[in-house]
Amino acid sequence: xxxxxxxxxxxxxxxxxxxxxxxxxxxxxxxxxKVYTNPSGDDTQGNLSMTLTNNRGEQRVRNLKQxxxxxxxxxxxxxxxxxxxxxxxxSFMNWSYADGQSDNQWIYLPALKRVRRISSDSKSDYFxxxxxxxDDLGDRHPNQDSHKLLREETIDxxxxxxxxxTPKEEGYMxxxxxxxxxxxxxxxVKREFYDDRDRLLKVLTIVDFAKxxxxxxxxxxxxxxxxxxxTTTMEFTxxxxxxxxxxxxxxxxxMTLGN
Amino acid sequence: MKLRxxxxxxxxxxxxxxxxxxxxxxxxGYVRNYxxxxxGGDNDFSIVQNTLNLKFEKSSDRIAFKVNPYLHHYFDRDLxxxxxxxxxxxxxxxxxxxxxxxxxxxxxxxxxFITDAVSPKDxxxxxxxxxxxxxxxxxxxxxxxxxxxxxIEAVWAPVFTPTQMPEMNSIWRPAMPFPMxxxxxxxxxxxxxxxxxxxxxxxxxNMGSAADFEIVGGYFWDDDPTMHITKQINPxxxxxTGLTVRPEHHRLTxxxxxxxxxxxxxxxxxxxxxxxxxxxxxETPTIPxxxxxKNYLHYMVGLEYSLAGVMLSAQFIxxxxxxxxxxxxxxxIESTMTFLAKKSFLREKLxxxxxxxxxLNNEDALIRPKVSYGxxxxxxxxxxxxxxxxxxxxxxQYNANDMIYTKLKYSF
Numbered sequence: 001x002x003x004x005x006x007x008x009x010x011x012x013x014x015x016x017x018x019x020x021x022x023x024x025x026x027x028x029x030x031x032x033x034k035v036y037t038n039p040s041g042d043d044t045q046g047n048l049s050m051t052l053t054n055n056r057g058e059q060r061v062r063n064l065k066q067x068x069x070x071x072x073x074x075x076x077x078x079x080x081x082x083x084x085x086x087x088x089x090x091s092f093m094n095w096s097y098a099d100g101q102s103d104n105q106w107i108y109l110p111a112l113k114r115v116r117r118i119s120s121d122s123k124s125d126y127f128x129x130x131x132x133x134x135d136d137l138g139d140r141h142p143n144q145d146s147h148k149l150l151r152e153e154t155i156d157x158x159x160x161x162x163x164x165x166t167p168k169e170e171g172y173m174x175x176x177x178x179x180x181x182x183x184x185x186x187x188x189v190k191r192e193f194y195d196d197r198d199r200l201l202k203v204l205t206i207v208d209f210a211k212x213x214x215x216x217x218x219x220x221x222x223x224x225x226x227x228x229x230x231t232t233t234m235e236f237t238x239x240x241x242x243x244x245x246x247x248x249x250x251x252x253x254x255m256t257l258g259n
Numbered sequence: 260m261k262l263r264x265x266x267x268x269x270x271x272x273x274x275x276x277x278x279x280x281x282x283x284x285x286x287x288g289y290v291r292n293y294x295x296x297x298x299g300g301d302n303d304f305s306i307v308q309n310t311l312n313l314k315f316e317k318s319s320d321r322i323a324f325k326v327n328p329y330l331h332h333y334f335d336r337d338l339x340x341x342x343x344x345x346x347x348x349x350x351x352x353x354x355x356x357x358x359x360x361x362x363x364x365x366x367x368x369x370x371x372f373i374t375d376a377v378s379p380k381d382x383x384x385x386x387x388x389x390x391x392x393x394x395x396x397x398x399x400x401x402x403x404x405x406x407x408x409x410x411i412e413a414v415w416a417p418v419f420t421p422t423q424m425p426e427m428n429s430i431w432r433p434a435m436p437f438p439m440x441x442x443x444x445x446x447x448x449x450x451x452x453x454x455x456x457x458x459x460x461x462x463x464x465n466m467g468s469a470a471d472f473e474i475v476g477g478y479f480w481d482d483d484p485t486m487h488i489t490k491q492i493n494p495x496x497x498x499x500t501g502l503t504v505r506p507e508h509h510r511l512t513x514x515x516x517x518x519x520x521x522x523x524x525x526x527x528x529x530x531x532x533x534x535x536x537x538x539x540x541x542e543t544p545t546i547p548x549x550x551x552x553k554n555y556l557h558y559m560v561g562l563e564y565s566l567a568g569v570m571l572s573a574q575f576i577x578x579x580x581x582x583x584x585x586x587x588x589x590x591x592i593e594s595t596m597t598f599l600a601k602k603s604f605l606r607e608k609l610x611x612x613x614x615x616x617x618x619l620n621n622e623d624a625l626i627r628p629k630v631s632y633g634x635x636x637x638x639x640x641x642x643x644x645x646x647x648x649x650x651x652x653x654x655x656q657y658n659a660n661d662m663i664y665t666k667l668k669y670s671f
Contacts, residue, residue: 052606054606060636061636074468083636084636084637084670085287085289085636085637085670085671086289086636086637086639086668086670088287088670095468097468101468102521102523104468104521106466106471111389111390111391112364112390112391113362113363113364113391113394114364114365115466115471116367116519117466117471117519117520117521117526118526118563119521119524119525119526119563119564119565119570124565124568125565125568126606126607128607129603129606129607129608130606131606230606248405251405251408251466252408252410252464252466253355253403253405253410257318257323257350257355258318
């Protein structure tokens with residue numbers, strides 16, 4: 001009887017281990033697609049505080065209010081700059097397409113009193129002097145890169161997949177990125193960015209995340225440029241999900257009149 | 260007078276700060292010192308200007324207002340107090356109404372005015388000030404109706420505001436090629452405010468993923484007066500004995516359009532306007548007051564591109580007088596180009612910029628290199644130069660006015 005029980009236990013262990021192993025056998029592409037399709041709500045609004053710290057520890061703070069709406073085909077984002085005073089009332093709008101089509105971007109400068117379309121190639125430019133490029137802030141479509149699962153490891157007590165993503169396009173600003181994706185919620189918890197000479201350039205760390213209105217939401221991130229030793233911290237407050245932001249929020253009128 | 264302006268400003272500040280404390284009034288603005296020195300001659304200061312610019316704004320879901328007074332102090336001129344804008348907004352679900360003094364900007368071109376004919380220009384210092392200072396507010400009622408990503412805008416301006424020209428003795432006074440000192444007759448320059456003398460503009464704009472475009476039209480007064488010239492000639496000697504110049508504004512009708520669209524990594528822009536009723540100076544002796552009415556086209560194509568973090572932009576602009584006749588002082592086709600290169604360093608603390616106008620007809624140019632450094636949040640230090648190339652034409656006529664300047668600006 002004991003032998004039979006032991007055999008059954010061993011079989012159960014083997015089966016469960018096999019089952020668990022088969023779950024782990026997601027490909028890098030599948031993992032990044034799960035990150036990309038992670039439910040984040042149809043819309044999000046909140047305040048963003050961005051702290052730029054240089055290698056001497058000097059800090060500059062920028063505050064924005066942002067609204068994001070995603071209908072599955074187009075993600076529309078509008079940002080209103082609140083401080084510092086010299087950029088106050090400037091607004092920036094980005095439309096990002098799920099089919100990989102180039103983003104559309106507009107800026108409203110209150111001194112010029114008109115909304116200007118800007119070249120979306122500026123996605124490799126740094127956003128407001130931060131360590132985030134415009135592309136870092138958007139959702140990069142999984143099909144723009146080739147993904148390889150490198151390993152699984154635990155960081156800060158979180159079990160993660162480690163996925164390397166190499167851009168398909170030539171001349172992209174990063175030669176590769178490596179992302180640590182939490183197994184339990186498919187949130188990226190850390191990402192390393194490598195420059196065109198394959199040297200580590202920046203490290204993005206998710207400092208705080210929580211469920212907001214039922215959706216996993218990143219609340220605080222830190223981007224550290226290891227080559228220049230400066231850091232940008234982004235903190236999201238008053239975050240609200242699925243409040244029914246109207247389409248009229250993402251128009252010329254909204255950019256001109258402010259938040 | 261200066262004392263009265265200062266007291267009024269202080270009183271307004273005190274009242275506004277009280278209001279701010281009570282009712283969340285938004286007060287922003289800047290303080291700026293702008294000092295320019297000519298690099299030729301005796302290195303005279305071309306400008307020493309201290310500015311206080313204030314913006315008082317308050318808005319709720321349905322109403323808003325903005326008042327933007329400014330105060331310029333010069334070492335060699337009277338204190339200048341003005342209102343750049345002062346308007347009230349009424350906001351409804353699908354339309355807004357704005358009434359008061361306001362700046363209204365049309366078109367896609369940068370640094371040139373193609374269909375941008377609503378707000379007149381302050382050219383007291385040529386094209387050198389920032390563009391929000393060049394464009395003057397006009398007293399108008401504006402209605403914007405919104406549907407989807409489109410807007411229809413109608414503007415009614417009951418009071419005509421002309422271009423602000425430089426003072427008679429200013430170094431920015433444009434060259435007037437008269438053979439002798441004229442006598443000015445200003446009797447026809449004034450446009451009496453009346454319903455018949457109103458200006459009207461209409462604009463349709465659409466913003467979409469493929470392109471942004473705008474269609475505009477207007478019936479308005481030419482902001483620049485036409486100089487009607489009467490010659491007095493001695494009948495015996497046939498020598499010119501006198502000249503009378505009578506500035507007069509004429510009605511213009513304009514229709515135009517503009518668009519901008521991404522083409523791969525490049526942004527393509529174009530803008531064009533057809534102007535009817537423009538009066539040009541002519542040297543044809545048989546035309547009595549030396550002016551002739553012609554229609555003209557004004558258009559631009561431009562490209563914007565980012566390369567290695569440098570924002571590059573170029574525009575090609577032409578003014579084309581239709582049904583041209585010999586003797587007209589302007590060329591039949593006048594071509595101008597603009598170039599812009601701009602890059603930031605030190606995480607957007609340091610900006611380098613080079614902007615240039617190049618006149619192709621007269622081989623003249625205005626080259627404007629500029630460095631600005633964000634010393635602290637809101638505090639900007641700027642060092643720049645304005646270099647005029649050539650000896651005639653729109654830019655070459657100022658070739659004695661090359662200057663370097665600094666601007667210290669604190670925004671709050």
